[in-house]
Amino acid sequence: MTIRQYLTRRSDRYAGLAFVFLLVAGVVVGYAPRILAVRIVFAVLVGVVLAAAFWSLFEIPCPSCGKSMGSTGFWVSVGRKSAERCPHCDVSVDIEMPNRELKK
Numbered sequence: 001m002t003i004r005q006y007l008t009r010r011s012d013r014y015a016g017l018a019f020v021f022l023l024v025a026g027v028v029v030g031y032a033p034r035i036l037a038v039r040i041v042f043a044v045l046v047g048v049v050l051a052a053a054f055w056s057l058f059e060i061p062c063p064s065c066g067k068s069m070g071s072t073g074f075w076v077s078v079g080r081k082s083a084e085r086c087p088h089c090d091v092s093v094d095i096e097m098p099n100r101e102l103k104k
């Protein structure tokens, strides 16, 4: 598995979790009392969770040096095909994952 595949897999998991959360939030809002304050609270909650999921893409740690990959992690996660590198250790995202991550 390359670092690029690792980043994509990770963002797929976040996207799946965000989708499940929205689904649950939608069902809960359907049963919630039709009060404006309740709806505002739900809207804010959904916004915060989505912002956190989005932000987490910037905080994915580099499997080589362990520092967050920043915009590189984000761009690779959303599928940009260009040859990206870790901003800290300059490792390419198209090399195989370092072995220590695979031993589980």
Ligand SMILES: [Zn+2]
Binding pocket: 062, 063, 064, 065, 066, 067, 086, 087, 088, 089, 090, 091
């Ligand atoms: Zn690195």
